[in-house]
Amino acid sequence: xxxxxxxxxxxxxxxxxxxxxxxxxxxxxxxxxxxxxxxxxxxxxxxxxxxxxxxxxxxxxxxxxxxxxxxxxxxxxxxxxxxxxxxxxxxxxxxxxxxxxxxxxxxxxxxxxxxxxxxxxxxxxxxxxxxxxxxxxxxxxxxxxxxxxxxxxxxxxxxxxxxxxxxxxxxxxxxxxxxxxxxxxxxxxxxxxxxxxxxxxxxxxxxxxxxxxxxxxx
Amino acid sequence: xxxxxxxxxxxxxxxxxxxxxxxxxxxxxxxxxxxxxxxxxxxxxxxxxxxxxxxxxxxxxxxxxxxxxxxxxxxxxxxxxxxxxxxxxxxxxxxxxxxxxxxxxxxxxxxxxxxxxxxxxxxxxxxxxxxxxxxxxxxxxxxxxxxxxxxxxxxxxxxxx
Numbered sequence: 001x002x003x004x005x006x007x008x009x010x011x012x013x014x015x016x017x018x019x020x021x022x023x024x025x026x027x028x029x030x031x032x033x034x035x036x037x038x039x040x041x042x043x044x045x046x047x048x049x050x051x052x053x054x055x056x057x058x059x060x061x062x063x064x065x066x067x068x069x070x071x072x073x074x075x076x077x078x079x080x081x082x083x084x085x086x087x088x089x090x091x092x093x094x095x096x097x098x099x100x101x102x103x104x105x106x107x108x109x110x111x112x113x114x115x116x117x118x119x120x121x122x123x124x125x126x127x128x129x130x131x132x133x134x135x136x137x138x139x140x141x142x143x144x145x146x147x148x149x150x151x152x153x154x155x156x157x158x159x160x161x162x163x164x165x166x167x168x169x170x171x172x173x174x175x176x177x178x179x180x181x182x183x184x185x186x187x188x189x190x191x192x193x194x195x196x197x198x199x200x201x202x203x204x205x206x207x208x209x210x211x212x213x214x215x216x217x218x
Numbered sequence: 219x220x221x222x223x224x225x226x227x228x229x230x231x232x233x234x235x236x237x238x239x240x241x242x243x244x245x246x247x248x249x250x251x252x253x254x255x256x257x258x259x260x261x262x263x264x265x266x267x268x269x270x271x272x273x274x275x276x277x278x279x280x281x282x283x284x285x286x287x288x289x290x291x292x293x294x295x296x297x298x299x300x301x302x303x304x305x306x307x308x309x310x311x312x313x314x315x316x317x318x319x320x321x322x323x324x325x326x327x328x329x330x331x332x333x334x335x336x337x338x339x340x341x342x343x344x345x346x347x348x349x350x351x352x353x354x355x356x357x358x359x360x361x362x363x364x365x366x367x368x369x370x371x372x373x374x375x376x377x378x379x
Contacts, residue, residue, distance in 0.1 A: 053250035
């Protein structure tokens with residue numbers, strides 16, 4: 001890494017010039033990064049940057065804070081390179097750090113700097129349909145996101161990791177450091193809570209999507 | 219309560235999952251705009267973690283510490299000023315001169331002993347004080363004319379020449 005004398009000046013060449021296309025697995029990238037391969041660390045960064053960013057936005061509701069969390073998470077990873085021993089994936093470690101960072105910076109109840117629904121407004125404008133339909137969909141999202149926000153941290157984290165970051169229950173279990181059964185239980189509780197919370201809302205009539213499995217287990 | 223414990227049917231589950239999917243859809247398309255350069259800068263400058271706001275109790279504690287520090291400093295400074303003249307503490311080995319005055323062409327000296335000092339004279343005995351004559355050090359001082367204890371104070375001797 002530039003400007004880090006302790007890391008040395010070894011800049012081993014990666015198989016590809018674009019770090020975002022690096023085919024090496026996490027373990028290989030971690031070992032290369034330890035030897036001072038900047039591209040290896042960059043490849044890890046680009047591989048997980050957006051996932052961590054979305055997770056952080058979902059928890060903190062503030063894109064700027066989420067970017068800080070991305071930076072801090074990878075800064076911690078850089079400092080921990082010597083100790084990290086990833087079997088196949090660095091993802092559980094990174095996500096665990098990011099979750100802790102996000103809850104540390106999550107605004108207190110009743111104080112939100114930039115609500116999640118506001119953060120998505122710029123993307124709503126690019127959707128199809130009339131302005132009225134888009135407004136209706138935005139309102140629907142707002143209600144659902146508010147319902148997710150009423151969940152406790154453990155259940156909310158499982159919902160975010162599963163439905164936003166599209167992690168499997170097994171991966172979530174590694175991140176949460178609990179058995180897969182516990183993750184299933186939390187997810188089931190969360191869905192039931194959301195169902196109960198959303199059912200009184202008159203506008204919630206959405207057809208089920210066929211793309212996702214009924215059990216949610218991937 | 220029974221409703222809350224009832225497991226979701228397949229349709230309910232799919233519907234709820236679709237709602238969550240839809241709510242997260244815009245967020246799923248978002249991308250971070252930071253690059254690895256910012257990570258390098260954070261590592262180089264050693265700033266990792268949020269800049270935490272100082273809680274109210276901590277602020278009060280800091281103000282209290284500051285007030286105590288200032289108060290103690292003022293106390294020490296004032297004490298050092300008060301002791302600056304260096305008033306000598308009587309040891310009792312020799313009488314302490316309180317005042318020297320000339321009254322009707324007579325030099326009057328007033329001195330005292332610390333009563334508990336080993337060499338302090340008994341109040342009943344006549345005093346023999348080996349004082350120096352500061353006006354004329356070559357001459358010894360004449361006899362004493364008396365001594366008296368002054369209400370719990372050190373013994374006081376009046377010297378007249």
